[in-house]
Amino acid sequence: MANKYLKTILFFAFILVSELAIAGPPPPPPPVLPIDGGILGLFALAIGFAIKKIHDHSKK
Secondary structure, three states, X not given: OHHXXXXXXXXXXXXHHHHHXXXXXXXXXXXXOOOOHHHHHHHHHHHHHHHXXXXXXXXX
């Protein structure tokens, strides 16, 4: 009876180990994306628009 359970446990252990060997290590994480010129341009445009609004509001 114990031999039957031992065979079952060894069978599942073999399946798990073989799956890990086939899959290999996980891939490395993707590199961090830098902020490119387009986003910096939008930030500059928003800051310029805010400064213009403040300047126009102070003239009134």
